Amino acid sequence: MFGNRNRRKALLVSAALVGSALLMTACQDTDGGGAVDTGAAQSGSPSAGSEPSASADGPAAATPSAGAGAPEADPSASASGGREGSGADTGSGEREQVGQVCGANDLSWSTRSESQAGGYILVMAKAKSGITCVLPAALPTIAFGSDGTEAGPAEQSVGKAITLSGGTTAYAGVNPKTTNTDWGKELDSIIVAIGNDDANPVSLKVGTINVDKPVVTNWHTAPKDAVPFS
Numbered sequence: 001m002f003g004n005r006n007r008r009k010a011l012l013v014s015a016a017l018v019g020s021a022l023l024m025t026a027c028q029d030t031d032g033g034g035a036v037d038t039g040a041a042q043s044g045s046p047s048a049g050s051e052p053s054a055s056a057d058g059p060a061a062a063t064p065s066a067g068a069g070a071p072e073a074d075p076s077a078s079a080s081g082g083r084e085g086s087g088a089d090t091g092s093g094e095r096e097q098v099g100q101v102c103g104a105n106d107l108s109w110s111t112r113s114e115s116q117a118g119g120y121i122l123v124m125a126k127a128k129s130g131i132t133c134v135l136p137a138a139l140p141t142i143a144f145g146s147d148g149t150e151a152g153p154a155e156q157s158v159g160k161a162i163t164l165s166g167g168t169t170a171y172a173g174v175n176p177k178t179t180n181t182d183w184g185k186e187l188d189s190i191i192v193a194i195g196n197d198d199a200n201p202v203s204l205k206v207g208t209i210n211v212d213k214p215v216v217t218n219w220h221t222a223p224k225d226a227v228p229f230s
Contacts, residue, residue, distance in 0.1 A: 001164035132165035154228035159218030184210035
């Protein structure tokens with residue numbers, strides 16, 4: 001009788017131990033699964049700053065394209081790159097193209113001695129082939145000798161601008177000596193430039209001349225108008 005009671009007690013204790021072991025195993029499995037699930041959920045969530053977030057006022061602004069902000073073409077620019085309305089005002093609401101100013105190296109030069117007005121040198125200038133340029137309404141720059149003595153004006157007013165092209169010739173008259181003395185510098189050439197800023201003046205042979213207080217006329221289109229009367 002006592003033996004049967006002891007065996008029953010032993011079976012109950014064994015059953016209790018097995019149940020406890022199974023319960024502990026179940027708890028451990030439940031805890032581990034939860035940890036894995038939580039980690040998976042965390043790894044699947046987007047990290048902060050991985051995508052542009054929408055602002056409070058609306059969606060994030062789109063990235064501007066490469067051409068955004070480029071200046072628009074100026075409607076006043078012509079197809080050649082210039083602008084309409086350039087040139088000199090003719091006074092009638094229209095404008096005409098202004099030609100380039102002549103340089104001494106744009107022109108073909110020649111001289112000859114004349115006997116009028118006590119003797120003078122007539123300087124002649126023509127545009128080289130293919131060139132059209134303008135002689136400005138200003139006194140020609142005529143210099144003499146190594147000291148660069150310049151001729152003064154032989155006329156009281158400045159002449160008109162002259163456009164040189166093709167067969168057009170411009171004339172200027174140079175009187176190398178306006179004094180009545182025997183003193184002067186003997187030279188055989190003159191230096192001619194189109195204004196004081198001409199970077200390429202030319203030297204012209206004129207024969208032996210006596211230079212003292214020289215004068216020069218404006219440019220003219222007729223040789224008779226280029227006589228340097230005192």
